[in-house]
Amino acid sequence: MEGKILTIFxxxxxxxxxxxxxxxxxGLSRSGKTTLAKKIEHHLQEKNISVCIFHIDDYIVERKRRYNxxxxxxxxxYHLQWDAELLKHNLFKELKVSKELHLQNYDDNSDTQKLQVVTIPDTCFIIIEGVFLQRREWRRFYDYMIYLDCPKIKRFKRxxxxxxxxxxxxxxxxxRAEDYYMETVSPKEQADLVIQN
Structure with missing residues (x-):
């Protein structure tokens, strides 16, 4: 992975x-996105660069809105787990123009969304990690996109x-949602860098 980190940088x-x-x-589930985000964060911090990480799964909606x-x-x-439009306006559109974001953070224990206020430094490397990140609502807000490619059976064993x-x-x-994403969005082809993991 260290060699891949150098390639990324x-x-x-x-x-x-x-x-x-x-x-x-x-990347799809269990492809190593969170691990890679942490490694990149560590590398940037060693260079005294401020980093903000957003895990897209922190912003899912309550169960009643995505089950039954x-x-x-x-x-x-794919379509109901996140409020894609709300995130587009409250997260993605604000990343470069606001110093403070007001987000609805999901709490699994209480199955509720709670207000989260995030301060972003003027100079900052912002990492967003998660599944389906290149969906049409969000794709244009990234400066650079990495796609982690990993076979389904390997991911399932994790x-x-x-x-x-x-x-x-x-x-x-x-x-089925992952297949839909691969077929309709072509994330591997859209990404700036594809890493086999």
């Missing part, structure tokens, strides 16, 4: 004082033993 735009750069780390909605499960996951027992949920919900 040779590719990334250089940040200037007073500039914000938005990096997307896209009379839509197919894959549709719920799930806990308990989670793997419910393969039907993967087949109906997650994998």
């Amino acid at each position: 040779n590719e990334l735009p250089k940040i200037e004082k007073g500039q914000k750069i938005v990096l997307g780390i896209d 909605t009379n839509y197919e499960e894959w549709y719920e996951y 799930e806990s033993d308990e989670t793997q027992k419910n393969i039907e949920k993967f087949e109906k919900r997650y994998w």
Whole structure:
């Protein structure tokens, strides 16, 4: 992975004082997005560059809005898991123009969204990591996009033993949504850099 990190840093735009750069780390479930984001964050901090990381899964909606909605499960996951338009306006459009973001952060224990206020320094490398990041609502807001490519079976084996027992949920919900994303958005082709992981 260290060699890949160096490759990434040779590719990334250089940040200037007073500039914000938005990096997307896209990939399907369990492809290694969070791990890569942390490694990039560490590398940037060693160079005294301010970093803000946003995990797109922190901004999903309450369960009643994404389960048992009379839509197919894959549709719920892709189209209803996040309020894509709200995030476009409150997160993506504000990244480079606002010093302070007001976001609805999801709390899994209470199944509620709570207001989160995030301060962004004037000079900052902003990393957004998560699945489906290149959907049409959000794609134009990134300066650079990395796509982590990983085979489905390898990703599935990274799930806990308990989670793997419910393969039907993967087949109906997650994998069908992922197939839809791959077919309609072509994230590997759209990305600036594809990393095999």
